Amino acid sequence: MRKFVSVLMLLIGGLVMAQEKPVKIVFDVTSADEGTHQSTIRHVKFMSEAYPESEFEVVMYSKAMNMVLADKSSVAKDIETLAAEGNVSFKICQGTMNRYKVSEDQLIKGVDVVPDGILEIIQKQAEGWGYIKEAHQ
Template identity: 50%
Template sequence: MKKLIVLFMLMVSGIMLAQTEPIKVVFDVTSSNPDVHRTAAKHLRLMAEAYPQSEFELVIYSGAYKMVDRKSSVAGETLTDIVKRDNVAIVICEQTMKRHKMTMDGLIPGVGSVPDGIYEIIMKQKEGWGYIKEAQ
């Protein structure tokens, strides 16, 4: 019985350590669907809160541009709060911004930009970041 308890304790401590190791995750959002925007924002918030020592980046491009539009975002309140966290970055593709005639002033405060959203994701993966495609 004593060996069983020790084995159980080792398994539990191993699981706990595995879940606290810092991770890096890039979220990819291209959908124009507001439900996808809400879900992606929720996933980002939950992950950032659960793993405060980890890093997260939300990359928005293509049809998802409204997700970070200050006036029309359905996830704006969540993103406004979550972008303030030290372990979260939210960025939009500058090519997408040009196509939709967006300016930095029209974005949710704290949202940044990258020259190319796809390139940003590829570089993050090359650096060992995990990848999550937010879609419906």
């Protein structure tokens, strides 16, 4: 029994150590649903606080446009705060901006523009980033 407990403690210690290793995660947001926007922020906020050495990127495109518009977003203040912390970035697709006729001066402070949201996600995955599709029902 003592040997079992020692092995178990070694395994648990290894799991705790593995969780301390920095990670890189890209979040994919395409929904116009404010619940999805709020849950995305909740997930990113929690993870960035729990793993401050890790990197997180939220990529928005398609119907998620309002998430990053200063005058329409229900999470604007959170995006500004998280973007200022350094380990979280927010990216909006230029193609989506063009389709909705949005200019950069309409975006929340701290949101960057990428040429293509889908390509941004694929490139992150090719670099070894984990992938989370955000959806809310």
